[in-house]
Amino acid sequence: MKRDLYGKISIDHFAKQLHVDVLTDTEGFIISRNATKVEEHAIDFDHPHIVEGIALVFCKKGTGKIRINLIEYDVAENTLLLILPESIVQINEQSKNLRIEFLLFTFDFISNIKLPIPVGNIVKIVEDKACWQLAPKQFKEFLLVHQLIVNQYKKQVLYREHIIRNFLSAILYQILQLYSTENSISALKYKSRKEEIQMKFAALLYEHYKTQRSVQFYAEKLHLTPKYFSKTIMEVNGKSVLELIDEMVIMAAKALLKSSNLTVLQIADELNFANPSFFGTYFKKRSGFTPLQYREH
Secondary structure: OOOOEEEEEEEEHHHHOOOEEEEEEOHHHHHHHHEHHHHHHHHOOOOOOOEEOOOEEEEEOOOEEEEEEEEEEEEEEEEEEEEOOOOEEEEEOOOOOOOEEEEOOOOOOOOOOOOOOOOOHHHHOOOOEEEEEEOOHHHHHHHHHHHHHHHHHOOOOOHHHHHHHHHHHHHHHHHHHHHHOOOOOOOOOOOOHHHHHHHHHHHHHHOOOOOOOHHHHHHHHHHOOHHHHHHHHHHHOOOOHHHHHHHHHHHHHHHHHHHOOOHHHHHHHHHOOOHHHHHHHHHHHHHHHHHHHHHHH
């Protein structure tokens, strides 16, 4: 099994391509300048890849099928895709005339954007729906803001990056509006202090689940005692902190087993287990299968 069959899509990847239709000279942020074909970007989507960043993809033309974390979505004209960091992506089908626009940015790039709810909450609600088929008018509104960013990006002027961040915040607000309209979220503000803790924990878990699996770590990050933190998470979720950590790790392991050519040894290393044996025991205890049994299931 060759590890090079399993790659990562990152800001650095695009920066090295020097692609004429991709603007890459702002740290932590890239954007397509014109509608492009997927294969123009030196990414072999016949094999799965991990997205290192937040990706917004706009399908302007054509059709396709894309798998994100094992869930397959139909893509067509006026489709918006929201791909979260560490998501595993594979294109199963695409028409010859498929054309996309996209943005790819890091959490750091948007860390100073003031939104009605934290980025961690956005991550949580987007997990439930990664693909939107929009009305033509709604889709054009997204593309309009995309074009405003492109226009600003090409200018070498003072405050350029600040303006780009504000345009990007407009797109994020549009996305929140989509979820709000369809009642995917009940409100844009926290209902309580406990909900705030839960949402901040969700964001931290999404960021650190590969390396940090203790209650103490997340409690310290939230400036809470482990006892109070554990009690709060149980009250809000009906599950313990450790159960939620396990769910995240097992979800990632299952995705890697099903959608990559990594060996069990490589997956254990990717998820920071001490050795394949420990990973196998951990996985079987929580899934009922050994890693190889799950891969072949």
